[in-house]
Amino acid sequence: xxxxxxFDVRTVANRYAAQLLLCCRQNPIHIKYSMARTVHAHMIAxxxxxxxxxxxxxIDVYCKSxxxxxxxxLFDKIPELDIVARTTLVAAYSAAGNxxxxxxxxxxTPLSMRDTVCYNAMITGYSHNxxxxxxxxxxxxxxxxxxxxxxxxxxxxxxxxxxxxDDEKQCQQMHCAVVKSGTGFVTSVxxxxxxxYVKCALxxxxxxxxxxxxxxxxxDDMSERDELSWTTIITGYVRINDLDAARxxxxxxxxxxxxxxxxxxxxxxxxxFFHEALQMFRKMHLMGVxxxxxxxxxxxxxxxxxxxxxxGKEMHAYILRKEAEPTPDFSLSVNNxxxxxxxxxxxxxxxREIFNKMPVRDIVSRNAILSGYVNAGRIEEARFFFKEIPDxxxxxxxxxxSGLAQNGFGEEAMKFFNQMRLEGLExxxxxxxxxxxxxxxxxxxxxxxxxxxxxxCLGHDSSLSAGNAxxxxxxxxxxxxxxxxxxxxxxxxxxxxxxxxxxxxAQHGQGVQAIxxxxxxxxxxxxxxxxxxxxxxxxxxHAGLVKEGxxxxxxxxxxxxxxxxxDHYARMIDLLCRAGKFSEAKDLIESMPFEPGAxxxxxLLAGCRIHGNMDLGIQAAERLFELMPQHDGTYIxxxxxxxxxxxxxxxxxxxxxxxxxxxxxxxGCSWIEVENKVNVFLVDDSMHPEVQAVYKYLEQLGLxxxxxxxxxxxxxxxxxxxxxxxxYALSTHSEKLAVVFxxxxxxxxxxxxxxxxxxxxxxxxxxxxxxxxxVKREIxxxxxxxxxxxxNGECSCGNYW
DNA sequence: GTAGGGTTAG
Numbered sequence: 001x002x003x004x005x006x007f008d009v010r011t012v013a014n015r016y017a018a019q020l021l022l023c024c025r026q027n028p029i030h031i032k033y034s035m036a037r038t039v040h041a042h043m044i045a046x047x048x049x050x051x052x053x054x055x056x057x058x059i060d061v062y063c064k065s066x067x068x069x070x071x072x073x074l075f076d077k078i079p080e081l082d083i084v085a086r087t088t089l090v091a092a093y094s095a096a097g098n099x100x101x102x103x104x105x106x107x108x109t110p111l112s113m114r115d116t117v118c119y120n121a122m123i124t125g126y127s128h129n130x131x132x133x134x135x136x137x138x139x140x141x142x143x144x145x146x147x148x149x150x151x152x153x154x155x156x157x158x159x160x161x162x163x164x165x166d167d168e169k170q171c172q173q174m175h176c177a178v179v180k181s182g183t184g185f186v187t188s189v190x191x192x193x194x195x196x197y198v199k200c201a202l203x204x205x206x207x208x209x210x211x212x213x214x215x216x217x218x219x220d221d222m223s224e225r226d227e228l229s230w231t232t233i234i235t236g237y238v239r240i241n242d243l244d245a246a247r248x249x250x251x252x253x254x255x256x257x258x259x260x261x262x263x264x265x266x267x268x269x270x271x272x273f274f275h276e277a278l279q280m281f282r283k284m285h286l287m288g289v290x291x292x293x294x295x296x297x298x299x300x301x302x303x304x305x306x307x308x309x310x311x312g313k314e315m316h317a318y319i320l321r322k323e324a325e326p327t328p329d330f331s332l333s334v335n336n337x338x339x340x341x342x343x344x345x346x347x348x349x350x351x352r353e354i355f356n357k358m359p360v361r362d363i364v365s366r367n368a369i370l371s372g373y374v375n376a377g378r379i380e381e382a383r384f385f386f387k388e389i390p391d392x393x394x395x396x397x398x399x400x401x402s403g404l405a406q407n408g409f410g411e412e413a414m415k416f417f418n419q420m421r422l423e424g425l426e427x428x429x430x431x432x433x434x435x436x437x438x439x440x441x442x443x444x445x446x447x448x449x450x451x452x453x454x455x456x457c458l459g460h461d462s463s464l465s466a467g468n469a470x471x472x473x474x475x476x477x478x479x480x481x482x483x484x485x486x487x488x489x490x491x492x493x494x495x496x497x498x499x500x501x502x503x504x505x506a507q508h509g510q511g512v513q514a515i516x517x518x519x520x521x522x523x524x525x526x527x528x529x530x531x532x533x534x535x536x537x538x539x540x541x542h543a544g545l546v547k548e549g550x551x552x553x554x555x556x557x558x559x560x561x562x563x564x565x566x567d568h569y570a571r572m573i574d575l576l577c578r579a580g581k582f583s584e585a586k587d588l589i590e591s592m593p594f595e596p597g598a599x600x601x602x603x604l605l606a607g608c609r610i611h612g613n614m615d616l617g618i619q620a621a622e623r624l625f626e627l628m629p630q631h632d633g634t635y636i637x638x639x640x641x642x643x644x645x646x647x648x649x650x651x652x653x654x655x656x657x658x659x660x661x662x663x664x665x666x667x668g669c670s671w672i673e674v675e676n677k678v679n680v681f682l683v684d685d686s687m688h689p690e691v692q693a694v695y696k697y698l699e700q701l702g703l704x705x706x707x708x709x710x711x712x713x714x715x716x717x718x719x720x721x722x723x724x725x726x727x728y729a730l731s732t733h734s735e736k737l738a739v740v741f742x743x744x745x746x747x748x749x750x751x752x753x754x755x756x757x758x759x760x761x762x763x764x765x766x767x768x769x770x771x772x773x774x775v776k777r778e779i780x781x782x783x784x785x786x787x788x789x790x791x792n793g794e795c796s797c798g799n800y801w
Numbered sequence: 802g803t804a805g806g807g808t809t810a811g
Binding site for chain 2 (some may be wrong): 030053056060082083084086087088089090091113116117118119120121122123125127150151152154155156157158159162177187188189190191195227228231232234235258259260261262263264265266267269292293294295296297300303332333335336337339341361362364365366367368369371374375393395396398399402403428429430433434435460465521630663717
């Protein structure tokens with residue numbers, strides 16, 4: 001082999017260096033990566049060993065392409081890596097989020113080789129990966145080992161401290177160290193110090209204003225200030241919720257710094273002052289302050305959160321005009337905000353169109369689209385989209401879990417929650433809220449309680465969203481007291497919490513208490529929303545409070561400026577019909593500002609069923625058949641109306657109609673928890689030993705009841721015309737099997753909780769009322785969205801039946 | 802070879 005001259009080596013090295021430089025210029029990272037790999041392959045083929053800045057550049061590109069394993073294979077084994085290469089590796093590994101690798105390289109560097117810069121890189125690594133404590137500790141080690149911290153060190157360690165500092169003493173100690181080190185005049189160090197004070201101002205242990213004034217004094221004494229100095233003070237005021245001080249500070253600024261204005265605008269958005277945020281933007285525009293993607297994202301988010309869709313669209317048009325050729329960075333954040341704007345105003349397809357056109361997308365874009373599908377109830381698309389997301393974040397899972405739960409897919413939501421944990425993600429309070437909601441949907445009280453315990457253990461018990469989910473869960477599982485306990489012990493509540501608690505009382509027949517709670521809510525100055533009114537109207541309906549219901553319905557448009565929607569009208573019709581006030585119900589329907597739709601007729605039919613108002617009921621059913629001929633609920637309501645009057649031939653006609661029109665009687669399934677074991681009942685399982693046992697018990701019970709003289713007077717026993725077991729006292733719906741199973745297993749006085757995947761029908765309702773009296777147990781049945789509580793022959797429920 | 806902020810998803 002011929003000796004290569006020094007001259008040749010230099011030429012080759014220069015050529016490679018030039019090639020690498022070329023491929024690193026203005027290319028997306030994956031292109032840089034593949035170009036660098038090609039150059040590298042040439043080096044290997046020609047026997048050239050990269051060193052010095054060529055090696056560093058290669059390391060940089062490989063690491064940034066997040067192909068860490070490949071980078072490791074190439075570089076970790078090189079024994080003679082110099083301190084510069086090692087520092088590059090440390091910085092690159094930690095920038096890619098892999099602290100473990102960074103630490104390995106750092107620890108593998110002997111003390112004699114280390115310098116301040118490599119400590120700085122490691123401290124920054126910790127700081128970037130949110131490990132403030134480790135950064136501060138390494139800073140201590142560094143000083144112990146006699147390395148002199150410089151201005152870079154202080155800037156990094158202070159920004160790490162801003163993650164964890166929570167008392168004034170720590171701030172002052174660091175302040176002293178800065179002064180002693182002689183870096184106390186460096187702007188970046190002082191900025192970082194100010195932000196530590198600002199962070200401390202948020203700690204519950206201190207007085208925010210005193211820490212904030214310390215930060216402000218530091219700022220006032222600075223000899224040189226840059227953009228960041230101003231911005232830090234503004235965000236400080238914003239964070240301690242002193243928006244006026246922030247605004248005053250900004251107004252006093254002589255320089256026109258876009259970043260500072262951005263901080264102010266986002267502060268307003270954060271605290272819900274959307275109009276103020278937009279006003280700031282207008283002023284900024286008029287004064288000619290530089291706008292950028294941060295400005296636009298905040299402003300669009302103000303429109304999205306404030307429901308100002310028209311303005312939002314105008315902003316969209318304005319941005320398109322202004323930024324003819326946006327950079328990928330610009331369009332990423334702005335488009336993400338736009339996606340949110342569009343799906344929030346119900347235009348998921350427009351949002352998706354923006355997503356499709358985006359040059360670069362990230363996890364935020366994907367999560368936003370996923371939320372769009374979920375919020376629109378387009379679960380099938382959400383499932384598909386979720387599957388295609390490669391880099392699922394905690395939020396991705398959370399959106400999916402709560403989306404499934406809210407759309408009634410409780411079991412699937414639970415599966416996702418468990419899967420997420422299996423993949424090593426620790427659920428946040430929102431994820432818990434989703435899982436708890438799925439327990440509410442399933443009526444899984446035991447599981448819900450377990451989640452409640454875990455929530456407390458993980459310190460999420462003061463969470464608003466989890467608390468709201470717990471109220472609903474306990475209420476849906478029949479434990480109103482627990483719901484109330486959660487409501488009373490929550491540190492912060494919002495209108496959702498109030499709504500949930502009012503609904504909890506209403507669902508359990510405590511209509512009067514529900515109204516009282518509503519009045520209390522008004523006294524506390526909480527603005528009722530459309531959901532509140534829906535809940536209050538159904539509370540009135542269940543408690544038979546016609547006068548109060550009408551009053552609240554009227555006050556909705558009057559005092560609270562909300563327009564009643566079709567659902568509100570439907571509740572009013574329900575209220576009036578339950579009270580037998582059919583002519584008033586008819587008047588109300590005629591006075592409606594829109595054509596009555598299905599919910600209105602359904603409420604009317606249900607009311608007619610209760611009072612046996614056949615003519616009107618049949619009219620309502622006819623309208624429903626026109627509007628939605630395939631909806632099984634209408635047929636069930638109608639047949640129950642006939643059944644109640646003993647018109648069995650008409651019942652049979654309705655059943656025939658159902659068969660003729662191909663409306664399937666869905667296979668019902670019920671389940672009951674006894675001694676922590678879940679027992680599932682399907683009507684089709686008649687040969688199952690457990691079901692056989694139930695039949696046997698049922699037979700005995702039937703005999704007993706006949707002996708007591710109950711059976712001959714009860715029409716419901718014969719109602720299920722298709723049952724093979726009609727000779728028994730109770731016909732064989734799955735929920736009845738479950739209840740009877742409960743009677744067999746649970747002692748007198750116990751509460752039997754049954755959950756059903758379909759609506760329970762009229763004869764079951766009668767049967768349970770009757771059973772709760774005869775067998776002296778409380779029976780709680782949950783079906784779909786409704787709740788039935790049977791006690792001593794009475795039923796309180798949020799239900800038409 | 803190393804540093805500091807303002808934004809977007811529930």
